[in-house]
Amino acid sequence: MSITPEWQSYEHKVSSxxxxxxxxTRVKETIDGARGRHDIDVSARMRVIGIDILWVIECKAWNRAIPKERILTLQSIVNDVGADRGFVFSEKGFQSGAIRATExxxxxxxSLEDFRLEFKDEIRATKARILDERIATLVQAFSAIxxxxREERDAAFSRYSGPPGFDFLEGKPSAVIGVTSHLSHMRASLENARFNRWPVAFFPLDLVDGEVFDVSDWEGLQFVAENTIITCQRIYDHMMTPGESPVDWKTLQPPELTSLLSAIRDK
Incomplete structure (x- = not known):
């Protein structure tokens, strides 16, 4: 009967x-970097609104604290493969030099236990950062129109396929302001959620009688934020594609979000 080595068992615990x-996740993956190939104990990937997140993890089932040299090695690997984050898991702690090296x-x-207690904040912070950056990029893109x-700008506005602007505004250029305003509201809601100011407000793109929905958890906020960003990106892409004709903007909204809003309104 074969016995699984402790180091191998530790890697699979972290991966699971x-x-x-x-x-x-993948255990013992070889990843190509800009300057060479690297054998990674555990790689972890996640996709958020089309953006890939890569975490590179070293698992050290050692009987002593991890020294600074191992941390510097991982830092070079993280930089070379372009990973978003690097983690070192150890149940025996880290030498003071190693801790200083990560500042x-x-x-x-x-450690596994510490990560169990803190993982929600780590993952939520990563997702919130990506959503915020995507919103900021989209607002800048709409503003750059x-x-x-003038001829190119007017042509883009003529292809606008999105919800109407604010009631006190008229015309397609003003309607675009409505889209960017909704994105700004979403950005503010993400900021409030980051500081646990629940519930946060969600303003649907197709506001009905000034409605606003309360969102009370990260999972719900991530869902409506991702799908709103996808919708606004599609509206922008449609505007910037020569030859396109205006369409019903709701065909650009993911059906999952449309279904959710319909279910809420039908209650």
């Missing part, structure tokens, strides 16, 4: 836990 959190870096030193040459 990350899988339970929604990551796609102001994207490396985290932890006004910087186009």
């Amino acid at each position: 836990f990350l899988s339970e959190l929604g990551f796609e 102001n870096t994207n490396l985290t030193l932890t 006004w910087d186009l040459a």
